[in-house]
Each structure stands twice: as structure tokens, then as C-alpha cells.
Amino acid sequence: MSRRSAPFFAALCLALGLATPAAAQSAAETAYVLALMRGMNQLSVRFDREVCGFVLRDAEGRYASTKVSWGGHASCASLPLGPGVVAVSSWHTHAAFARDYDGEVPSIQDVEGDMSMGVNGWVATPGGRLWFVDGRTGDLRQVCGRGCLPSDPGFVPEIYGAVPEDFSLDRLYARFGRAR
Numbered sequence: 001m002s003r004r005s006a007p008f009f010a011a012l013c014l015a016l017g018l019a020t021p022a023a024a025q026s027a028a029e030t031a032y033v034l035a036l037m038r039g040m041n042q043l044s045v046r047f048d049r050e051v052c053g054f055v056l057r058d059a060e061g062r063y064a065s066t067k068v069s070w071g072g073h074a075s076c077a078s079l080p081l082g083p084g085v086v087a088v089s090s091w092h093t094h095a096a097f098a099r100d101y102d103g104e105v106p107s108i109q110d111v112e113g114d115m116s117m118g119v120n121g122w123v124a125t126p127g128g129r130l131w132f133v134d135g136r137t138g139d140l141r142q143v144c145g146r147g148c149l150p151s152d153p154g155f156v157p158e159i160y161g162a163v164p165e166d167f168s169l170d171r172l173y174a175r176f177g178r179a180r
Contacts, residue, residue, distance in 0.1 A: 036091065040068070066087075074095065089114075108172055115138055122143075127151050141165060
């Protein structure tokens with residue numbers, strides 16, 4: 001982003017109700033998201049549907065989630081934010097385990113979607129992992145590994161290969177066999 005386009009981008013983010021360029025997550029946000037995802041991942045696996053929303057922070061620094069949106073097996077669209085509501089980050093689950101879908105890592109669309117909105121993201125997997133997506137750089141890292149969240153009893157570990165603790169967006173493209 002050029003220096004001249006940065007003010008435009010910041011104004012666009014504010015107009016859309018999104019946070020201006022994503023910042024690293026805090027310990028309080030991480031604790032909030034872990035608690036949220038313990039419940040959401042369990043439901044997501046049970047009903048084999050993605051669940052999603054945004055993390056919000058009030059003036060006193062307390063975290064909350066927007067109303068939960070239910071998606072399909074491999075997609076979810078969060079409800080639009082109301083006027084003046086600013087998202088700290090997005091969050092979603094990856095539904096139940098499926099042999100034909102590498103759901104143990106965030107998808108390219110997950111990462112690029114957060115980057116385009118200018119927010120960080122959180123992704124829970126069928127194997128019970130929790131990922132943090134840096135909405136500025138596209139880098140991602142496991143906040144906690146396999147089994148730290150409720151997981152799918154039918155989950156088969158690492159059928160798409162080892163799951164590293166962190167990824168760059170370029171490495172994620174390579175994992176999915178796509179050129180950037």
C-alpha cells in the first residue's frame with residue numbers, strides 16, 4: 001500500500017465498520033477467543049457446518065462476539081456490522097472432518113479475506129487446533145495444537161501431511177498446490 005493510499009484505506013475500513021490495520025492480538029483477546037471457540041467448535045463439528053462472527057471490544061476493553069452466523073460445510077458469511085461497530089478480528093470454525101478437505105489449516109480464502117478487511121482472524125479446526133491469522137502480513141500460527149479445542153471424534157490426523165506451527169501465506173499457497 002502506498003503512503004498516498006493509506007489514508008483512503010483507513011477511511012474505507014472505518015466506513016465499513018472494520019478495524020484499521022490489524023494489530024497483534026492481546027492475551028485478553030486470546031483468552032476470550034479460546035473460551036468462545038471451545039463452545040463454537042463443538043457445535044460446528046456436531047452439525048457439520050462452519051460458524052462465524054467478529055470479535056468486538058468495548059471502551060472498557062471487554063471482548064464480545066457479534067451474533068453467530070451459521071454457514072455450510074466449507075463456508076460462512078458473518079452478519080454485517082452495524083453503524084459505528086468496529087471489529088477487532090474475525091473468527092470462524094471449519095466444521096466437521098472431511099477426507100476431501102484440508103481443514104486443519106486456514107484456507108487461502110480465510111487469510112486473504114481477513115487481509116482485505118484489515119482485521120486479524122481466528123480459525124478453529126476439526127482436529128481441535130486454533131489458528132491466529134495476522135491480517136496485515138498473512139502470517140498464521142497455531143495458538144494451540146491438535147486437541148486443545150473440542151474435536152471431531154472421526155478426525156484422522158495429518159492425512160494432508162504434517163501441520164506446522166506456523167505458515168506464511170506463500171507456504172499456505174504451496175500446501176494447497178497453488179501459485180500466488
